[in-house]
Amino acid sequence: MIERLSQGPVSVRGLTEPFAVSQQMISKHIACLVRARIVIKTKRGRESICRLRPEAIKTVSDWAISYRQFWEESFDKLDVVVKQMKKEESRDGRKHGE
């Protein structure tokens, strides 16, 4: 759905068509995206038009490589923490075990 929206504004009907689910389900999903401030919904006549919030697009692309990036960068930080712990431990005189 996000993929579809990333190409430009789409009506709720237009968003429902590619998926084999009811418009009610899609509306529910859209409501979530609106609540999460990812999608903006506006009325145009009898139709509701959805489009992505530009800030949300950035968030999505920022997270596109999220899982690996999450761990790679967490490991970077872990390295700093471990180094600090090692320093503290040697300062306190090598104590092992808990």
Place this chain on the structure above:
Amino acid sequence: MAENTANETERMVVTRVFDAPRELVWKAWTDPKYVMQWWGPKGFTAPYCEMDFRVGGKLLCCMKAPDGQEFWNAVEYHEIVPYEKIVSLMYFSDSKGNKIDPAQLGIEHESVDGAYDVTLFEDLGNGQTKLTFIGNEPMESAKNSGQLEGWNQILDKIAAVVEALAK
């Protein structure tokens, strides 16, 4: 929908060698006091971390993006072999630890449903520890993935014995 297109299990492996003994790396990984200091990507902070580190227990961690947006992560522990291996399941959650759809947060999560994460702690024997994080493992291979480490250690020991003999 986009988040459901990843139906094929793609493993993700991240390894790192730390210049510290295995006990220390384990401690940094399993004590919330330290987890708060490293959890999350660059620029993120972890203002809250609650950890019930036992099989069946859970980690609940809040991470804050540079723009102030907060994300909650939960990790369920499925297998713990002290100082060696952790099999866990991570997902985006609300502040109570209830699972939520990452798409709701605008996140395209690569993780696959029912796939586990395996963390391996390997003592390199020279005061260094190799940490291996394998993401998106089906449970069956998650159970077995510690074996490689065991073999490596055995091979290392054999190598040491052989070296001593050679002298």
